[in-house]
Amino acid sequence: MTIERARNPHPIYFAGAFATGGLLTFMVHLNGELARYGNPLFSSWTAHGTGIIAAIILLLIVRRRRVLTTGKLPGAPWWAYFGGVSGAATVILTSTAVNSPLGLSGTLALGLAGQVAFSVAADSWGLFGLQKRRPDTRDVTALGLVVTGAALIILFGRGAA
Secondary structure, three states, X not given: OOHHHHHOOOHHHXXXXXXXXXXXXXXXXXXXXXXXXXXXXXHHHHHHHHHHHHHXXXXXXXXXXXXXXXXXXXXXXXXHHHHHHHHHHHHXXXXXXXXXXXXXXXXXXXXXXXXXXXXXXXXXXXXXHXXXXXXXXXXXXXXXXXXXXXXXXXXXXXXXX
16 A cells, blocks of 8 residues: 555545444443443343354355455464453443543544544553554644543533533
C-alpha cells in the first residue's frame, strides 16, 4: 500500500469504523446489564459463549463455500492466541466500570483513550511485529485531544457528581 493511498482511504472504511464504534457501545451496554443482574464473570461467559455459537455457525456456512487451497497456510504467532484472554478481561472490566459512577460514556471515553495510548506505544516500540514508527506531532496531539475529551466527559458530563 502506498503512503498516498494510506492517507486517503476509501470512505467505506470510515463508515465501517463508525459502525463498529456503535456496535461496541451497544455491546458494552448489554454486557453491563448482564453484569448488573448477574456479575461481570457471567457477563463475560455469556458474551463469549454467544460468540462461539455465532462463530461455529459462520464457519459451517463458510466451509461449504470454501474452495480448497493448495499448500499450507502459515500459523499465527504465539501471542495472537492471547486475544481471547484480553477479550474476556475487557468484558469483565467494562461490565464493572459501566455499573460504576463512570457510566457508559465515561467507560467508553477512558477505553478509547487507553486504545489510542497503547496504539501509539505499540507503533513506537514496534510491538506485535509492527514496523517501528516514531510518534509525530499529530499522534501526540490526537492522544492529548482524546484524553482531554475523556476528562471532559467524566468530570463535566451529565453523570458528574
